[in-house]
Amino acid sequence: MVKVVLWGGLRSKAKGQSELQIAASTIREMFLRLSEDFPDLEAELEHNVSVAVDGKVYRDALFVTIDDASEVVILPKLQGG
């Protein structure tokens, strides 16, 4: 099970939870599992998030692998100027 941390704004869509345990081997699988468990998250995960895996931030990378030792943080989608 991968430990997934949600940023504050997402917690309300995950029944108030800030940390979750998810069985997934890629970011895509993680999104699918989260969307199944928390349907309100689906639209956010589809369009509005970046994902940090062990400190490395990915904006759009569904096939990045994760494992039980990974620390995954879901962030808002980052944009610059």
Next chain:
Amino acid sequence: MSDKGLSESENDFKVIGTRPIRPDGIDKVTGRALYGADRYAPGMLVGKVLRSPYPHARIRAIDTTRAEALAGVKAIITKGDFGPVPASQKATLNNVMAQDKALFDGHAIAAVAAVDNSTALKALELIQVDYEILPHVTDVVAAMADDAPLVHDDNFTKGVEPKPKKPSNIAARLEFGHGDVEAGFGEASLIVEQEFATEAAHQGYIEPPACLATYSDDGSSELWCTTQGHFMVRDTCAALLGITVSKLRVTASEIGGGFGGKTAVYLEPLALALSRKSGRPVKMVMSRSEVFRAAGPTASSSMRVKIGVDKDGRITAADALLNYQSGAFPGFITMLGAMSAFACYNLENVRSVGHEVITNRPMQVSYRAPGAPISNFAVESVIDELARKLDMDPIEFRLKNAAREGDRSSYGPRYEQIGLEKTLETVRENPHYQAALPKGHGRGVAVGFWFNFGGLTAISLNINSDGTVTVSVGRPDIGGSRASMCLMAAEELGIPYENVRTIIADTSSLGYNDTTDGSRTTFSNGLAIIQAARQAKSIMCARAAKMWDLPEEAVEWVDGAVQPCGPNAGDFPAVSIAEIAGKAPQTGGPIAGHCEVNAEGAGVSFAAHIADVEVDEDTGRTTVHRYTVVQDAGKAIHPAYVEGQYQGGAAQGIGWALNEGYVYGDDGLMQNPGFLDYRIPVCSDLPMIDTEIIEIPNKGHPYGVRGVGETSIVPPLATIANAIRSATGVRVNQVPMAPPVVLKALEES
């Protein structure tokens, strides 16, 4: 083929780190470079925009009859000439052409194309708009009040539970952090809590938005424009006008400054719509007044920051409430301000809450590290106060609490290898920090953070018949990036810098490239160029091996040539890139490398600034006598341009700190839409800005590159405030710290 691999040590570089002349320099100093307003087309019309004279008004009717009857008028467009558009583009369309309401002073209501400038202006006067004037709000605090005029009566705050039943001007509430902030404050022996405000600042680019649109009878169209992202312009315009993406080709002109301000469309969809309607090419150029009134500044803000420390100077808790004024539409700058607020520190208990507040002002647009300088001003001012109260050196206090590799950032992820500690240590040893202060001067320091991004990148690298190289990239060069691209291609191929030319290709020539923003270009273009060069080298090695009847693994690429390697390779003289390229027709055809990638792995960066100032206590005027930037670049590909980015960010930040700010009257109209009244710093306002480059490599890039373009604007607001505090003993909590503001603070102290 053997290769040196992804990890090159600094000592291996031959051209990376040198300072050659920029390839676009001669064109720019001789006037040959073509900017947004420099293109002409046969039969070209002039396009002009009718803008709202009210900050908030319902548009009951628009009568264009008299304007259309004016000789020389070829087309007039209003909201009816666009859409329908996807939900994701509705705000963009509303920003470039008002729909049911004018939402800010300067909001576009209609546009005209005519045979010349004077006819177009006369036509604007003949358009009759029936407005119902509505109450307006331009101040962030006033906009949050329960009885504030509603900019959008269907806006319900996102991010709060339960969902509000009543609309408001607060578009979103965002929260970041971890730990138990209240418990952390309970452990503190000293707490500082203060309130701050900043006014909106404009990006201040010298070249206004400008474009030339040509819409053909067959539906294909061409657009020439000044922008930071011509692929973004293409896709946005195609959506707004209902054009198939492949039918619209956008070419980016040279750009006279962007700084985030040219990451949105303004005139481009209007020019295309006018061209479509008139059947003629249409050129549009904004006046400076239009730029200020309608081509977005960054946010203004109202903030409260509270930080507690224990008796040893260790931060026990940090909390921020950040209310950002977002203009007439929701954006993303509040989020970035809240995420970055405490990113410099290793904190067990931290929270930052942002409110994104809609007002009757132009849509906020990115400005160099969008949102970060604002929250940093508040946080670093409180950090300075804490160091003073603890009687600690401000650098030592920051070192004690600095984020390091493995620490959990205040916005979530743990840091990989970062350079904040090294940056602070370098400041401590810097001659500026070591120098004695003249009497009456004050010294301030502050640190700053920026994320830096990668993103969608497509490049093409062609080996020409003489062995020179042409690199086609898809991001406009806003900071000298072509030189850096040439350096990385030359380094990887082992050829002279002068043998590489980099061009900015149009949108029909490459796959999608994300906009030149987020300090991504040198990182992600460079990553792609290195991969493409390695692909081209692999092809050239294979060609040479075939000519020698050797297996590919029996040759290697060294210094721009292929040579045999290994015990059984034989003794052939090396063949150069020029020789291989010359034989390309006979050995398999043209040689090129390509890379299409979503570049991930951008590395965050940190900066620390030092300022010495003097304050005239009779006038409140602040003079900056000395200024130094120390920043981590990961690896400086072209150190002169890295230094230029450091200096440019600092100069803009000093301007924001001391003078720049939007002024709105009670009538909701901008009072200072010009460079005479909105004062950006000129050379005589600034000292030489010294720089020191730190290089802590980013492991996500083959050469260690981190973005450098944005971090440098983050610390100046607080650095100047802390220096004023040092010089006068007075804390100024309001930006800009213009003479009247400082004088008032001095008088009240």
